[in-house]
Structures are given as C-alpha cells and as structure tokens.
C-alpha cells in the first residue's frame with residue numbers, strides 16, 4: 001500500500017485489508033454469540049456501509065436477515081429543521097432484535113436523527129455496529145455496541161467510504177494527507 005491520489009487530494013494507508021477483515025470477523029463472532037437464537041434483522045445504511053455489511057454478514061454463524069436502506073434528508077418546517085427519512089425499510093421492527101450497520105459514526109448526526117424513527121417501531125432490542133468512529137468529532141451521543149476502530153478526526157477513504165464519489169472500492173482504509 002502506498003500514497004494514492006483521488007481527485008485533488010492525497011491519502012496515505014491507514015488500516016490494511018488483513019487488519020480490517022480480522023477485526024470484522026471478531027465483531028461478527030461477538031454478535032453471533034450475543035444474539036444467538038434471536039434471528040436478528042440487520043439494517044445497513046447505504047451507501048457507505050455496503051462493504052462492511054457484506055463482510056459482517058458473511059462471517060455471522062447465526063440465522064439472521066438483512067435489509068439495506070438509504071437515508072434521505074430534506075428540509076422540514078422551521079421548527080423541525082432537517083428531517084431524515086428512510087427508503088427501503090419494508091420490515092416491521094415491532095418486537096424484533098435489530099442491528100444497525102454503519103461504516104462510520106463521525107459527528108453522530110445521521111444516527112441521532114434516524115434512531116428515534118426506528119425506536120418508534122418498538123423493536124425488542126436495537127443495537128449498533130459501526131466499523132469506525134471519531135471520538136473527537138462526535139457531537140451527538142450514540143451508543144455503539146460493536147465498534148471496529150476508534151480513529152482520529154481525519155478524513156478517511158476506502159472500504160465503502162468515498163471522497164466525492166470515488167474510493168469506495170478500495171479494500172483498505174486510507175487517511176487524508178494534510
């Protein structure tokens with residue numbers, strides 16, 4: 001792995017593919033142990049989480065379902081500010097064990113807006129699995145139950161994460177060179 005250029009910016013190697021896969025196997029093993037017999041529904045938030053979701057899901061050793069959703073944000077009324085709604089969630093969450101799959105919790109804004117909507121459906125349990133989080137960037141308190149890596153507040157690329165549309169296909173994670 002070496003420094004790469006995407007659009008106008010340079011990125012240096014940060015987490016290699018072997019480390020990533022090893023950590024994801026560990027997370028999948030933990031989830032499998034904790035949620036044995038619950039037939040959880042995994043909800044992957046597109047676009048960024050597609051690779052993480054695919055890898056976690058294939059390493060699970062329990063019965064589970066998966067659904068992919070896209071969040072769309074639009075301007076609500078003055079009092080509600082931005083409203084986030086989801087496209088593609090057809091399942092009824094009532095009484096179910098639900099695992100949210102996110103590639104990254106950065107400021108936490110996305111999940112802080114979306115979690116209440118899921119909770120509204122009264123799942124039996126709602127847990128979060130995130131590959132990455134940036135503690136220094138967090139502005140909203142998000143309880144991450146299964147975390148891959150805690151990372152510094154620098155822009156990341158690869159393994160689902162993009163810079164202006166590119167870089168999602170990289171099998172490893174890169175960090176912006178500043």
Ligand SMILES: O=P(O)(O)OC[C@H]1O[C@H](OP(=O)(O)OP(=O)(O)O)[C@H](O)[C@@H]1O
Nearest residue numbers: 046047048103104105106107108109110
């Ligand atoms: O914690 P936050 O600051 O809200 O950031 C995290 C969100 O940002 C990214 O999605 P993005 O909105 O860039 O869309 P994408 O997944 O399609 O790239 C990422 O996949 C998370 O969903």
Ligand code: HPA
Nearest residue numbers: 106154155156157161162
């Ligand atoms: O560090 C990041 N990289 C790419 N996309 C993102 N979305 C939130 N944080 C990031």
